[in-house]
Amino acid sequence: MECKIVNLFNDHVGVIDLNPLIFSVERKLHLLHDVVKWQLAKRRTGTHKVKIISDVSGTTAKPHSQKRTGRARQGSLRSPQFRGGGVIFGPVVRSHAHSINKKVRKIALKVALSLKYLDNQLIIVDNFNIDITKTSEMCKYISNFKFSSFLIVDHYNDSLLRVTNNLSNVDLIKPVGLNVFDILNHECIMLTSGAVKFLEERLL
Incomplete structure (x- = not known):
């Protein structure tokens, strides 16, 4: 599966070969439901009493x-x-967390990535290693892509985190923390080439 690589100006700069075992799997939507419920249950504090x-x-x-x-x-x-x-x-103080199989979590993550790829909401960016010092500069780059919200998956540095902190429609996450809920909660997923390589090693 070939996918084009773009830069932050949305210009075509290359091609990357995506693994179909990750980005083109069967749509098992019930697994997405199970994993999202599991994630939201873990977030609950359970301090009501x-x-x-x-x-x-x-x-x-x-x-x-x-x-x-x-x-x-x-x-x-x-x-x-x-x-x-x-x-x-x-109600008493308790944990709402429940267990779910690692295999199910891994398959659900593949399904979520596949949905974004099939809906043309997955963008592969060459890198974010550019000198961005202001939030306004980041807004200009983001405006080159016609989506309402973005999840940037990259081994980002403090500079990139600082310029995106005040952007309500942009979130950063490292590849090791990529999850189903965050993928479904954003319209566009932006992966770097390094993040794609990391995910292929993690999910295969």
Whole structure:
């Protein structure tokens, strides 16, 4: 599979051979759904909590006698039926993360890359090793590509990170951290030649 390589001016500068085992696999959309759910579940902090009966402060005395009062028997004023009492079956601090097979994660990443390639939303850039010192300069380069949002996959340096920090439609990620959620969350994926080589070694 041949794909053209462009520079930041969107000029054709070469050709790269993409591996079809990564960039042209079967569309298994259910795997994308599973992996995105897994990623979002890991992001949840799980710090929501309510007070159960043992957390509520108050007396431990029995409200009234068990018998001969004509009232329902009660054992504690901290019970949920009383005002200010504890909560039954409320949320507690826990982790929402669940496991998913590494093989599934790898296939889903291939499917996501393949979708971008088939939709012409995958761009191979020669490199980002140019002297960019201002955000306005980066905006001019990005405007050469007619997409609304960009995910740049590269072994970037601090200079590139600094000039893209204030761009809401541009995100940077290193090839080792490339994931399904970020790919689907951006319209255009920009890979450098080095990133393509790294991904082929990682996913094959």
